[in-house]
Amino acid sequence: MTIHHTRLATLDLAWSKSSYSTGNGGECVEFAAAADHVHIRDSKQADGPVLTIGPEAWAGFVGVVAG
Structure with a gap:
């Protein structure tokens, strides 16, 4: 296995928070x-x-946590 470390340009992405995100430090x-x-x-x-x-x-991750 080869691991490459790169800096992701996160400014160009449209980020969405989990619907369970409350802003209360959760x-x-x-x-x-x-x-x-x-x-x-x-x-x-x-x-x-x-x-x-x-x-x-x-899709697998969402399926498990929504389970």
């Missing part, structure tokens, strides 16, 4: 859908790390 997730990837980050750390996954993995 555990919040933001996501931004791109053409062939979904980017995920901690909404409290907008400049922090971003996890990038494929649409199939995103």
Whole structure:
């Protein structure tokens, strides 16, 4: 496995917060859908790390947490 570290240009992405995000310091997730990837980050750390996954993995994740 090869891991590449790159700085993601997050300013060009339209981020959406989880519907459970209340702004009260809870555990919040933001996501931004791109053409062939979904980017995920901690909404409290907008400049922090971003996890990038494929649409199939995103659909699986949403299916599990919505379960």
